[in-house]
Amino acid sequence: MAILPLNSTTLMVCLCLDMRSDSSIITGSIVFTVAESPLKARAVLISVQGQGRTHWTVSERHTNTQSQTTHRTVTYSATCPYAEGEAIVWTPSQGGSSGLIDVGIHKFPFKFLLPGNCAPSFEGTHGYIRYFCKAKIDRPWKFDHTTKQVFTVVPTFDLNLLPNASLPVQSTQSKDTGFFFFKSGNIKLTARLHKGGFVPGESISLHTHIHNHSSKSINKIDVKLVEVSRYTAYRNGQTVTEGCIVSRSSQQRVHKRNVTQIEERLDIEKGSDLDLPLLIPIPPVAPTFNLCSIITVEYYLKIKATTSGAIGSKVSTEIPVLIGTIPIRYHAPIQQSPSPWQTPYPDLPQGMPTPDSSLPINDFGDAPPSYEECVFGAGTIKDEDDNKGFAPRYVFYPNINPSAPPLDK
Structure with a gap:
């Protein structure tokens, strides 16, 4: 002290x-x-x-009756x-x-x-x-x-309270590579997750299947866990409360930043396939939330395969991911009501069967999580008293085992 x-x-x-x-x-x-x-x-x-x-400024251009042009700065903010x-x-x-x-x-x-x-x-x-x-x-x-x-305030987000969080998720993208008269064939990229909900400290078990029917070889795959934050502000400022209806004077901003990025070098020759399992670690980040009237946060995986061709040589797909504070337990009682501070949620896309009932319970030892500094560090927006480089600390499970069932199940 x-x-x-x-x-x-x-x-x-x-x-x-x-x-x-x-x-x-x-x-x-x-x-x-x-x-x-x-x-x-x-x-x-x-x-x-x-x-x-929320806060930002916009430069607006105005022309008067004498055709004179001026610029003025307009502030958008909300509290x-x-x-x-x-x-x-x-x-x-x-x-x-x-x-x-x-x-x-x-x-x-x-x-x-x-x-x-x-x-x-x-x-x-x-x-x-x-x-x-x-x-x-x-x-x-x-x-x-x-x-x-x-x-730091971190409300409880129990993934077991959302039935869709424990269900498999799949996304497929097919693309004809090349350009105009230089078409090189079709590539089909399928990405699968055994569940849609994870916690920081856990690794996302991603299974990709690449079907190369092009005339080029595929030499690289990139996987990114992306945070998407959405902001709402009002011209000249406004104080809003939960459930406030967005007015016409509001403006939205969207910002994306990479949480984790993995790059794998490949050699998938033309006319061949490849099954590629990957683990994507989740560092300390804010849980998914849409409770706030002016700020929301969500996450998705972006998977991109690149060929050796110079034009039209990429195919990519995306999968939404929920990040919570309490990990999924298989066989845990699934309640139909969502978390009281996380409602409503859009349904995750589903393309695979439900987990096998013979799978074991997810074992993370019932050990309490630690609280680790956010991977993005301190905030950059100053307030009246300055936050003095404060970085939020989020729930983090340092020893959690992967909780996805085996692929053959």
Whole structure:
């Protein structure tokens, strides 16, 4: 526990998530030292705040009646509040407007209950979802002592509550390679997953089948796990709440970034086939979510095969992937109601039979997950107080075994 000098305070926050209910409790303490002489103060306060925010600017061109062209910058932004509260942890004992805090070490514990509908912490290109506590020593006629601590919120997303998450997924793409009079034949690419839901720390078991009926050899396959974040903002700004209807003044932005990328060199000669199994590891990332009115996050696998030809030499396909916080257990009771903070979800495309009932239960040892720093690092969007390079920490299973059934099943 750090003890800092008089001109500074430190806020120590421990986030405790109740994984068995919809409540989240923040507990912590304000700790500071008064040195040399008593400190005159009106109160010691603690506050908690959580919100989603999107922001960007657009340059617009305008022409007046004299055919003169001007440009102006228009701001698009939106705020979605999730939590806001304040509590007084110390006041003068005599009931006066101010009092003295004695020399020495002082510790003031606090506790807050977050609402059950909070979206997960997220740092993106055009927006963020952040939660923080702020401590303040209110001093009369002087600058207040303040400090802020950002923390991560990760609601429970149990993949066992979504029936489609445990079902196989398949996608096929067929393409005539070449260009106009230089056609080189057809390539068929099929990608299969044994299930659609995974957790960070797990590896996605991907099976690809490449059918090369072209006159060129296939020399490479690329696989990417891609995060897609979607942002909504309003001209000149707006505060929105859950379930808010998107108005005509809103604008959307979409950003994609690669979570994991694998490249394999191949040699599939013309007229031949290849079955290729691959494992794609999932690092610490935010779970799939669509709870927030202004920010949503989803994932998909992009599989691309490349031939030795120079023109029209690529064929690719995509498979959506759900990322949760509790892994799938085969034989676990599947409830028909989705997770209360993750509804609704689009159905995953299905092209394979359901898992064999004789398969064993997914074994991850019932060991609790760790919480690891997001693979994308700290957010880049600054707020009024600056997030000081804070990076969210997400659920991560470091020793989980692949939970997909064998291909021959």
